[in-house]
Amino acid sequence: MKIHILGSCSGTEPMPGRHQTAWILETAGRLYQFDAGENCAWTAHTNNLNVAALRALFITHPHFDHVGGFPHLLWTRSKLHNYHKIPLAEEVLPVFTPEPEQWAHLAELMICLRKKKDPVFAATKVVDGEVFSDEALRVEALHNRHLRVPENGDWRSFSYRIFAEGKRIVYSGDLREAAELDEWFASGCDLVLMESGHHRPWEAAAHIREAAGTKVRKLVFIHHGRDYLERPEETAELTRKAWGEPVVFADDAMTMEI
Ligand SMILES: [Zn+2]
Numbered sequence: 542m543k544i545h546i547l548g549s550c551s552g553t554e555p556m557p558g559r560h561q562t563a564w565i566l567e568t569a570g571r572l573y574q575f576d577a578g579e580n581c582a583w584t585a586h587t588n589n590l591n592v593a594a595l596r597a598l599f600i601t602h603p604h605f606d607h608v609g610g611f612p613h614l615l616w617t618r619s620k621l622h623n624y625h626k627i628p629l630a631e632e633v634l635p636v637f638t639p640e641p642e643q644w645a646h647l648a649e650l651m652i653c654l655r656k657k658k659d660p661v662f663a664a665t666k667v668v669d670g671e672v673f674s675d676e677a678l679r680v681e682a683l684h685n686r687h688l689r690v691p692e693n694g695d696w697r698s699f700s701y702r703i704f705a706e707g708k709r710i711v712y713s714g715d716l717r718e719a720a721e722l723d724e725w726f727a728s729g730c731d732l733v734l735m736e737s738g739h740h741r742p743w744e745a746a747a748h749i750r751e752a753a754g755t756k757v758r759k760l761v762f763i764h765h766g767r768d769y770l771e772r773p774e775e776t777a778e779l780t781r782k783a784w785g786e787p788v789v790f791a792d793d794a795m796t797m798e799i
């Protein structure tokens with residue numbers, strides 16, 4: 542099983558060498574994408590990841606540092622399929638998102654561009670609990686307070702827990718505080734993919750250690766904020782000390798084996 546980082550930056554102004562948040566999980570020869578920040582399709586394609594082979598896309602929340610690359614991802618899939626004759630694993634890409642209505646106009650735009658009425662994606666609303674399962678993986682969602690507590694109970698920001706090949710991955714998305722995932726941390730996982738923006742990464746690392754002990758086996762930071770972008774060595778060292786062993790700060794186009 543592999544994780545391919547497509548974008549490692551948070552929603553900052555454009556950063557040299559980094560794009561905003563997106564990554565692909567490769568398991569059992571299949572590709573599943575999480576978030577779709579700017580340029581995700583470009584980074585995937587230029588690193589030999591076939592976006593026509595995507596089985597599903599999981600969006601944590603509607604902020605543009607997590608979805609800004611979605612229209613271009615759809616366009617790239619159409620280009621690969623129609624022009625280069627690369628088969629689509631899913632003709633209609635399943636997209637799981639807390640806010641499907643965000644994409645209603647994009648669906649119309651794609652019809653207008655392609656002069657075809659058949660849809661190229663189908664958005665399903667994410668709520669707490671299991672959102673997807675197939676032969677290769679299962680994905681659960683848990684709401685968080687990144688976009689505050691909704692008065693109508695309609696949560697707009699989620700974290701994901703992924704089960705594949707007998708392993709568990711927790712993806713924070715954007716959180717209000719690390720403690721929101723304590724139950725998932727404490728029940729153990731092979732890898733936590735945690736945002737380093739919005740929080741001091743060393744404080745988040747110390748918190749996860751306190752909540753989970755050694756039940757979280759590997760800690761990887763993505764969605765980098767100012768601490769890491771402006772002072773990478775100092776931030777990495779503080780975080781390593783807080784965690785007690787090396788921590789990975791992801792870069793664009795990095796691949797990790799789990
Ligand atoms: Zn974000």
Ligand SMILES: [Zn+2]
Nearest residue numbers: 602604687715
């Ligand atoms: Zn956000």
